[in-house]
Amino acid sequence: xxxxxxxxxxxxxxxxxxxxxxxxxxxxxxxxxxxxxxxxxxxxxxxxxxxxxxxxxxxxxxxxxxxxxxxxxxxxxxxxxxxxxxxxxxxxxxxxxxxxxxxxxxxxxxxxxxxxxx
Numbered sequence: 001x002x003x004x005x006x007x008x009x010x011x012x013x014x015x016x017x018x019x020x021x022x023x024x025x026x027x028x029x030x031x032x033x034x035x036x037x038x039x040x041x042x043x044x045x046x047x048x049x050x051x052x053x054x055x056x057x058x059x060x061x062x063x064x065x066x067x068x069x070x071x072x073x074x075x076x077x078x079x080x081x082x083x084x085x086x087x088x089x090x091x092x093x094x095x096x097x098x099x100x101x102x103x104x105x106x107x108x109x110x111x112x113x114x115x116x117x118x
Contacts, residue, residue, distance in 0.1 A: 040100030043075035044093040051089030052104035064089055
């Protein structure tokens with residue numbers, strides 16, 4: 001290796017290190033976003049179940065929405081929408097900028113005839 005090549009190798013080495021650093025930062029950001037999405041989905045599941053439980057107790061859509069908002073807050077999120085009808089709760093929850101969606105259904109036959117639901 002002659003003297004003029006030493007500078008080129010240093011530039012190449014620095015470029016590779018910088019590129020590797022950028023890839024590592026990108027991977028870390030993608031992992032963080034995936035973690036937030038998973039937390040939002042988990043929160044949405046528990047929020048939908050809380051709303052469906054209120055509907056199963058015949059407390060009405062208002063109580064189901066209130067229970068859903070309380071559960072969302074306890075999961076570190078915010079309830080964006082709650083479509084709480086007589087037999088289902090469909091919710092959208094935001095946690096740290098990530099959106100989670102879930103649906104839970106009330107099966108009335110399970111309340112009155114549990115042997116049918118296994």
